[in-house]
Amino acid sequence: MRNFFSYDGDREAEASMAGRRIRMQGTVQGVGFRPWVYRVARAAHVTGRVRNDSAGVTIEAFGPAVVLNAFVERLARDAGRPAAAVVDGIDAEPIAFEQAPGFSIVPSAAAADPRVSIPPDLATCGECLAEMEDAADRRHGYPFTNCTNCGPRFTIVHSAPYDRPATTMASFTMCPACRREYDSVADRRFHAQPNACPACGPRLELRDADGRRIPDVDPIAEAGRALRAGLIVALKGIGGFQLACDATSDAAVCRLRERKHRDEKPFAVMVSGLDGARSLASLTEQEEHLLMSPERPIVLAARRDDADLALAIAPRNPLLGLLIANSPLHHLLLAASGGPLVMTSGNLSDEPICRDNDEALSRLRGVADRFVLHDRDIVTRCDDSVARVIAGKPVVLRRARGYVPRPIGVAIPFERPVLACGAQLKNTFCVGRGSEAVLGPHIGDLDSAAVYRDYEAAIDRLTQFLDVRPEIVAHDLHPDYLSTRYALARGAAVTIGVQHHHAHVASVMAEHGLSGPVLGLAYDGTGYGTDGAAWGSELLLADAAAFTRLATFRPLPLPGGDTAIRQPWRLVLALVDDAFRGEGPIDGFRLFRHFAPTDIDVVGRMIRQRFNSPPAHGLGRYFDAFGALLLDRPFASYEGQVALELNLAADPAEHGRYEFELDQTARPWQVDLRPAVRSVVFEHLGGEPACRISARIHNTIAAATIEVVRVAARETGRLPVALSGGCFQNARLTESIVRGLEPEFTVHRHARVPPGDGGIALGQAVVAAAQARRL
Ligand SMILES: [Zn+2]
Numbered sequence: 001m002r003n004f005f006s007y008d009g010d011r012e013a014e015a016s017m018a019g020r021r022i023r024m025q026g027t028v029q030g031v032g033f034r035p036w037v038y039r040v041a042r043a044a045h046v047t048g049r050v051r052n053d054s055a056g057v058t059i060e061a062f063g064p065a066v067v068l069n070a071f072v073e074r075l076a077r078d079a080g081r082p083a084a085a086v087v088d089g090i091d092a093e094p095i096a097f098e099q100a101p102g103f104s105i106v107p108s109a110a111a112a113d114p115r116v117s118i119p120p121d122l123a124t125c126g127e128c129l130a131e132m133e134d135a136a137d138r139r140h141g142y143p144f145t146n147c148t149n150c151g152p153r154f155t156i157v158h159s160a161p162y163d164r165p166a167t168t169m170a171s172f173t174m175c176p177a178c179r180r181e182y183d184s185v186a187d188r189r190f191h192a193q194p195n196a197c198p199a200c201g202p203r204l205e206l207r208d209a210d211g212r213r214i215p216d217v218d219p220i221a222e223a224g225r226a227l228r229a230g231l232i233v234a235l236k237g238i239g240g241f242q243l244a245c246d247a248t249s250d251a252a253v254c255r256l257r258e259r260k261h262r263d264e265k266p267f268a269v270m271v272s273g274l275d276g277a278r279s280l281a282s283l284t285e286q287e288e289h290l291l292m293s294p295e296r297p298i299v300l301a302a303r304r305d306d307a308d309l310a311l312a313i314a315p316r317n318p319l320l321g322l323l324i325a326n327s328p329l330h331h332l333l334l335a336a337s338g339g340p341l342v343m344t345s346g347n348l349s350d351e352p353i354c355r356d357n358d359e360a361l362s363r364l365r366g367v368a369d370r371f372v373l374h375d376r377d378i379v380t381r382c383d384d385s386v387a388r389v390i391a392g393k394p395v396v397l398r399r400a401r402g403y404v405p406r407p408i409g410v411a412i413p414f415e416r417p418v419l420a421c422g423a424q425l426k427n428t429f430c431v432g433r434g435s436e437a438v439l440g441p442h443i444g445d446l447d448s449a450a451v452y453r454d455y456e457a458a459i460d461r462l463t464q465f466l467d468v469r470p471e472i473v474a475h476d477l478h479p480d481y482l483s484t485r486y487a488l489a490r491g492a493a494v495t496i497g498v499q500h501h502h503a504h505v506a507s508v509m510a511e512h513g514l515s516g517p518v519l520g521l522a523y524d525g526t527g528y529g530t531d532g533a534a535w536g537s538e539l540l541l542a543d544a545a546a547f548t549r550l551a552t553f554r555p556l557p558l559p560g561g562d563t564a565i566r567q568p569w570r571l572v573l574a575l576v577d578d579a580f581r582g583e584g585p586i587d588g589f590r591l592f593r594h595f596a597p598t599d600i601d602v603v604g605r606m607i608r609q610r611f612n613s614p615p616a617h618g619l620g621r622y623f624d625a626f627g628a629l630l631l632d633r634p635f636a637s638y639e640g641q642v643a644l645e646l647n648l649a650a651d652p653a654e655h656g657r658y659e660f661e662l663d664q665t666a667r668p669w670q671v672d673l674r675p676a677v678r679s680v681v682f683e684h685l686g687g688e689p690a691c692r693i694s695a696r697i698h699n700t701i702a703a704a705t706i707e708v709v710r711v712a713a714r715e716t717g718r719l720p721v722a723l724s725g726g727c728f729q730n731a732r733l734t735e736s737i738v739r740g741l742e743p744e745f746t747v748h749r750h751a752r753v754p755p756g757d758g759g760i761a762l763g764q765a766v767v768a769a770a771q772a773r774r775l
């Protein structure tokens with residue numbers, strides 16, 4: 001946190017009356033910040049006022065200098081601040097003393113910039129939960145309870161500034177009791193825009209599988225009964241519809257998979273609190289903290305062996321995606337159903353999540369047995385976020401509800417507004433203006449027309465919220481990415497293509513306020529290179545504007561192109577062929593019991609003739625190949641599945657590694673894993689367990705990485721190292737690399753922005769802005 005106290009306390013007599021103007025920046029609006037300042041001021045006997053303005057919150061405080069100093073210190077300390085507030089900076093300057101009648105919250109300055117940030121959606125707070133559970137409270141069992149510390153925000157706003165008339169709560173007129181809370185400075189609901197109660201707020205209704213209204217029932221109790229009976233319930237969550245079923249019932253979970261057309265991708269499980277979470281996963285303190293944070297992401301943690309859960313939730317995966325209820329409706333539904341619930345986005349695979357009632361009733365027909373609807377509309381889709389603690393630090397892997405649209409401060413302000421269009425897969429986009437970058441919510445894979453339409457609409461909405469007309473538009477170099485085509489079609493004043501791995505590295509630089517140069521390790525599946533070839537795992541010497549490609553991995557041919565990603569057995573052939581060429585044939589049948597010799601023949605010929613076999617430099621493909629070989633998994637049901645299984649199989653106690661070579665005569669240098677591949681094949685054929693081989697593969701890649709960084713640093717000097725790319729979702733690999741590098745280098749990793757392609761839009765924005773400055 002920046003902390004500039006610009007006044008000089010010694011010059012003032014301690015007892016004399018004084019004034020301070022205190023400015024606080026960060027996420028301080030729409031999170032109950034001013035009422036907290038008000039309470040602190042009243043307790044400290046300070047007079048004056050607090051208001052929201054374009055910079056955040058400004059406080060003018062009056063009283064004895066010594067009291068004011070203590071007041072500023074109290075504001076600067078974290079203690080007691082609203083949980084969702086994030087203070088990035090605080091400064092105080094002396095102003096003339098003024099005789100104020102007391103301390104008050106005043107309306108935003110008339111000239112205030114309307115572009116103040118819209119807060120993210122916040123999980124239900126403890127006080128609201130207590131009211132919902134209190135039979136004597138007027139909000140007992142009310143599924144739309146919220147206050148300034150919690151409730152929907154970003155997903156219900158039509159336009160800035162964030163104010164009730166600009167939200168989908170505008171159609172609900174507050175009853176006198178709610179109005180009193182809303183108007184009362186001392187109340188927890190002072191200016192809580194979505195404030196509501198059973199008398200005046202939104203209501204639930206229940207529909208059957210055919211969309212017919214089920215009258216005269218308590219929708220929660222009835223939905224709870226349906227869930228207990230193994231039915232699938234669609235419910236309108238915060239950022240869109242969700243599908244829920246009993247997480248302990250294999251029959252229910254399998255039915256959901258079948259109806260949703262989802263093969264083996266893990267489902268997340270929702271529980272109501274930490275006790276429930278602890279019974280399902282072995283959690284570290286950091287993981288518990290992440291689970292309970294106001295963002296309430298899905299947290300990937302180690303599933304307990306004795307967890308009472310359906311096996312079909314995450315086949316062959318020792319990790320469990322867990323989340324704690326983030327809305328009152330979730331809490332009530334969990335209480336009514338009595339157990340953990342599978343909670344997954346309300347869509348068919350590859351479609352956007354359903355947002356309004358009619359859409360859900362038609363698109364989820366045949367999937368859900370019951371629909372829990374309500375009349376508070378959702379403006380912006382926002383999926384659940386996903387996070388994980390990796391090598392001792394929390395990392396956001398999918399950035400959506402709870403995090404969006406919280407801005408990220410950048411080192412060099414954007415001179416002109418920038419729109420960065422992101423990647424093709426796991427797309428997010430990014431808007432840069434002034435000193436901050438705002439990432440939009442996770443959109444998903446742009447392949448489907450419906451997702452693409454959602455992408456365009458989400459860009460329009462966020463640029464409107466921020467009142468930004470982008471002058472610079474950034475995109476990936478890949479000509480076939482729909483995000484690239486979208487960028488080119490916008491016809492902006494300046495359109496800039498940013499190399500994929502450079503964007504990755506710039507993204508992690510931006511998160512840490514670095515302008516470079518750094519040694520950037522972008523370990524990715526694939527990304528379009530400046531030479532038109534597919535790059536993969538790269539070491540770049542980079543700053544915000546430019547980069548040099550220092551090193552890469554020896555490429556592996558992808559027989560059949562992207563087909564090889566779903567059929568990693570093809571990659572095994574490529575791996576083995578490359579490693580053993582000229583050393584006598586390796587018996588393909590011993591490696592592939594499943595395949596007819598003709599299949600192996602055909603793919604073998606493709607590899608040798610380099611027919612439809614583009615070279616891939618990505619470590620992801622190496623992991624796919626090793627995984628397919630060692631785990632006997634010829635097919636993957638989703639991209640990276642086999643690689644992930646191999647990562648998770650690695651024995652933590654194994655410290656051995658294999659040989660590798662670093663070819664420094666090549667430009668860029670090449671890390672050559674063929675010696676390791678040969679050892680892996682022989683050990684595998686000799687019956688060595690996959691968990692040990694997997695660990696040694698990880699250790700080998702980490703050792704090769706550390707070696708190549710050291711060699712590079714001899715030429716560049718000891719620069720900071722920045723880690724980015726989807727491979728850094730691999731906890732084992734990240735831990736080994738970080739442990740190896742940290743004694744010699746400062747290592748920067750992602751935290752609030754995904755390491756995978758969901759994070760590159762931020763890097764694109766920063767790079768494009770830096771390049772535009774040179775135009
Ligand atoms: Zn609350």
Ligand SMILES: [Zn+2]
Pocket residue numbers: 174175176177178179196197198199200201
């Ligand atoms: Zn009311």
